[in-house]
Amino acid sequence: MTQPIIELRDVQKHYGEYHALRGITADIGQGEFFSLLGPSGCGKTTLLRTIAGFEGVTSGAVLIDGKDMAGVPANLRPTNMVFQSYAIFPHLTVAENVGYGLRRRTDLNRQAKEVLVGEALEMVGLDGFGKRAAHALSGGQRQRVALARALILKPKVLLLDEPLSALDKKMRDQMQVELIKLQRHVGITFILVTHDQEEALVMSDRIAVMFDGEIAQMDDPEVLYRRPNSxxxxxxxxxxxxxxxxxxxxxxxxxxxxxxxxxxxxxxxxxxxxxxxxxxxxxxxxxxxxxxxxxxxxxxxxxxxxxxxxxxxxxxxxxxxxxxxxxxxxxxxxxxxxxxxxxxxxxxxxxxxxxxxxxxxxx
Amino acid sequence: MKLRQYLRSDAARGYLLVSPTALYALLLLAVPLAAIFAFSFWTQDYLTIDKTWTLKNYREALSEPLYRELMFRSVRISAAVTLATVLLAFPIAYFVSFHVPKERKSLWIFLITIPFWTSYLIRVFLWKVILGYNGVLNTTLQGVGIIDEPLTFILYNANAVVITLAHAFAPFAILPIFVALEKIDRSLLEASLDLGESKVTTFFRVTLPLAMPGVIAAVLIVFIPTIGDYVTPRLVGGPNGLMIANMIQTQFLKLNNAPMGATLAVLAMLIVTAISLVFVGLNRKFLRGQK
Structure with missing residues (x-):
């Protein structure tokens, strides 16, 4: 295996008395579609947030692209996240949302940024939506804006926190296929958090099943389905x-x-x-x-x-x-x-x- | 026949249902307002009121330097009070909304409203005790040797009015800002961090714009009543801290010139309306995109 993009080394997380993560060790490969699957409260979202930098670890280490992320805040990590609620800025237009993270890119002038925003919107199938107010979008469109907003920054890893749970069944099935295609197209690592086993089986290259803050089994979907280890x-x-x-x-x-x-x-x-x-x-x-x-x-x-x-x-x-x-x-x-x-x-x-x-x- | 039919209709029932409150509102709001308007176009003729319609009062109110000065001063003091109140209220509201644990927020809000348990008048008098020549502030500062002479610029002038009003209206400013901050989805702040902004830039790009409706509400809530405040300038304002409401009172009671007082009241109302409309317009802009 080539150099993994994310290495988790015995990651422990305590919230006071509560032991949320009990020694997570895993390597996630370059370009992999990796899912964290488990019932609510199993620690999958906490693990995702420690990778994103919103939560620190009590002990252990999170390495991204070989670099220890201890003490590196979320805004300086090469990861971007699609939130469960999508977290679309309601006071901005679609284009302003998508271009939000480009402000610090001083190497680009305004036209170059507009071109990037246009490309990102096209990639998620929202070309022509730039001038719309963000609050007027449907659930599926918000999701696309959230994806475009994250991918425009060319992160090394895209983190998705239950991105499909707010959509209805039909839309969800459609977005599953679109996400797989998108991941193949951009070629970066996607880490998906989900409680929906079907979603994980459909989309992932590899799945880590988590219970009570531990990884119970980590395998590709077929092995997981045919040979569960417990x-x-x-x-x-x-x-x-x-x-x-x-x-x-x-x-x-x-x-x-x-x-x-x-x-x-x-x-x-x-x-x-x-x-x-x-x-x-x-x-x-x-x-x-x-x-x-x-x-x-x-x-x-x-x-x-x-x-x-x-x-x-x-x-x-x-x-x-x-x-x-x-x-x-x-x-x-x-x-x-x-x-x-x-x-x-x-x-x-x-x-x-x-x-x-x-x-x-x-x- | 038709009347009976009408009385059975939903519309008639609706009117009947609201009629007590409507009547009440009419008597207490519309009638006095109409009376003030009417008075402002009449003139005082020694002991009687001349009820011929004229704009003489308005001409006088707008040309007389004293009235103009008082009007400007009222706006100035109100603006200073509003600025001070909102600037001080924002950090408190921010702290309670973002740094106080959820289960203790209502306790904090409750504590913030405690000054309201005492009468407004008593609070103003207390400020006199604090700010006075031999007051708490001056004796303390002299006691620790920071100043030799008592400070005189803190009482019986516009500064004292600003301080007293800013204190009195603080909760009114804190509450709407707090509510606006509470409504901000916390994942928006995380999203901003995730997209590369620091905590400071996130505040200016996300938190502040989304809190603006609350800030503007606070501005209106503080500005509108303070411009017409009468008690505070009277008690702590001294001769240079008097505001337009004091003049209106003087016109009505001491000078026995109700029409002139009414005219000044109408003009003050017009100024408040104009300034408020600007802020309401701003609010509409900021409310764009929020439900």
């Missing part, structure tokens, strides 16, 4: 089914386990992360890794039997809660509603195909 991470990201299990034997890189409802099966040690199980040994698997077999369908995978207990219809998908024979709680199975395939009714007995490779053992 039950807590698994629970936070997407839907995960859990069934109680017991380990029968371990030999080399194989583990033999017995799962309620699925029976005996052998899995690899790579499917059994070391982190704590939180309430006994269990096996987790995603809803889409199981398939309900219709009459006449066959499968080379393992087959289990069960009864449909609940049906949740989503249009493109249907979620079935199926109680497997021998299991105490139902598991959720998601099926695409392919053309000509009827939605099953509650009470139907079904055969379910599953693959041991999709299991994750928490112990």
């Amino acid at each position: 039950r807590r991470v698994a629970d936070f990201i997407g839907v995960m089914n859990f069934l109680p299990a017991s380990v029968l034997s371990e030999s080399g890189d194989r583990i033999e386990i017995e799962v309620n409802g699925l029976g005996r099966v052998e899995i690899g040690t790579d499917q059994a992360p070391l982190a704590g199980a939180n309430g006994g040994t269990s096996v987790g698997f995603r809803p889409e890794t199981l398939t309900i077999l219709y009459e006449g369908q066959t499968s080379n995978d393992h087959i289990a039997q069960g009864v449909v207990e609940e049906v949740v219809y989503y249009g493109d998908m249907t979620y079935y809660d199926v109680r497997l024979d021998g299991a105490e709680t139902p598991v959720r199975i998601s099926m695409r509603n392919l053309f000509g395939r009827p939605v099953l009714e509650i009470g139907t007995r079904a055969r379910i195909a599953w693959n041991p490779g999709a299991l994750v053992l928490f112990r």
